[in-house]
Amino acid sequence: MAGAPEASRRLRLSPARRIKAGPLPAFFFWREHVRLDTRQSSLIQLHIGILLLGGTALFSKLIALPALDITVWRSLFAGLALLGLFLLTRFDFRLHRSRDYAIVLGLGVLFAVHWLTYFHAMQVSTVAVGIVALFTFPVITVFIEPFFHGEPPRLVDLAGALAVVAGVYLMVPEFSLNNATTQGVLWGLLSAFTYALRNVIQRHRFRHYPGKTAMFYQVLVVLALTAPFLGGGSFELGPGQWALIVLLGIVFTALPHTLFANALVHHSAVSVSLINCLQVVYATVLAALVLSELPGSSTIVGGALIVGAAAFESVRSAKAQSQTTREQEASS
Numbered sequence: 054m055a056g057a058p059e060a061s062r063r064l065r066l067s068p069a070r071r072i073k074a075g076p077l078p079a080f081f082f083w084r085e086h087v088r089l090d091t092r093q094s095s096l097i098q099l100h101i102g103i104l105l106l107g108g109t110a111l112f113s114k115l116i117a118l119p120a121l122d123i124t125v126w127r128s129l130f131a132g133l134a135l136l137g138l139f140l141l142t143r144f145d146f147r148l149h150r151s152r153d154y155a156i157v158l159g160l161g162v163l164f165a166v167h168w169l170t171y172f173h174a175m176q177v178s179t180v181a182v183g184i185v186a187l188f189t190f191p192v193i194t195v196f197i198e199p200f201f202h203g204e205p206p207r208l209v210d211l212a213g214a215l216a217v218v219a220g221v222y223l224m225v226p227e228f229s230l231n232n233a234t235t236q237g238v239l240w241g242l243l244s245a246f247t248y249a250l251r252n253v254i255q256r257h258r259f260r261h262y263p264g265k266t267a268m269f270y271q272v273l274v275v276l277a278l279t280a281p282f283l284g285g286g287s288f289e290l291g292p293g294q295w296a297l298i299v300l301l302g303i304v305f306t307a308l309p310h311t312l313f314a315n316a317l318v319h320h321s322a323v324s325v326s327l328i329n330c331l332q333v334v335y336a337t338v339l340a341a342l343v344l345s346e347l348p349g350s351s352t353i354v355g356g357a358l359i360v361g362a363a364a365f366e367s368v369r370s371a372k373a374q375s376q377t378t379r380e381q382e383a384s385s
Contacts, residue, residue, distance in 0.1 A: 099328055102312030105305050107335030110184050112301045113175040114344050120172035125283045128275040130302025135269040146266050156258050161274020163251035170244035178237020180340035181348035184333050185356040186241020191366040192217045193249040201257045216362040223355030268310050330364040
């Protein structure tokens with residue numbers, strides 16, 4: 054009868070806990086309680102990824118190099134980090150068709166222009182101006198995608214575009230190319246356009262590959278395009294600056310893109326799109342804390358209009374895509 058209480062205790066345990074019962078260290082019981090749900094864990098990873106992507110903006114100011122040189126080293130270390138990940142996990146990153154190499158070449162060209170203009174926009178103005186201008190890309194996407202699927206933009210899309218135009222108008226103090234903020238907005242809009250075009254082409258022509266594969270080949274193209282124009286200033290930098298460059302390439306580029314891709318497996322595109330808009334908030338707050346760059350009232354109001362329109366279009370697009378996927382699955 055001495056074993057009856059123990060047997061009763063084992064019967065009350067769930068199957069998972071019943072396996073744990075026995076002379077195992079207390080650590081395993083503690084780990085069982087604190088282990089995060091997979092979705093909750095991936096949500097935390099997503100926020101970390103978005104925070105890190107927002108933090109990339111700081112390096113345009115922290116690294117004493119022009120945008121082109123930063124882009125060269127960023128693509129090099131990001132590529133090496135992704136290659137290391139592939140080798141460690143024995144991931145097959147080869148492309149299946151020869152024409153896919155031509156597609157990824159075009160994607161890489163667009164990505165190179167996006168990165169160059171993204172950093173340059175913030176170097177000539179502020180982090181807040183550059184990142185807000187970049188987030189016009191969801192609305193720009195609405196007007197590019199009809200060239201791929203033939204459906205014209207809806208009235209609600211035009212309303213979003215008008216909100217973006219109003220936001221840009223509020224951000225630009227004067228329509229003069231001599232004004233730093235105006236320059237930052239224009240470079241940011243060019244970055245947004247190339248980013249939107251790259252995303253649309255990747256979605257329609259390269260979606261059969263994982264995000265990390267697409268990212269790897271694109272950073273290789275970026276490196277090949279920009280490396281021949283690398284200046285000599287990089288080799289005069291001190292250890293602290295080189296540490297920032299490595300940090301940018303690995304922790305603030307390769308890692309967040311991987312976390313972002315993993316989050317799409319566990320969360321809807323709607324949720325991911327909404328959380329992605331927090332990148333503007335994260336970047337602006339980090340710039341205020343680290344660089345003491347405080348956005349003006351016009352940037353805040355204009356940015357609110359742009360980010361609001363971006364969030365709306367991102368969610369609407371994600372819902373439409375989810376509905377299309379469900380209809381295709383139902384008909385198959």
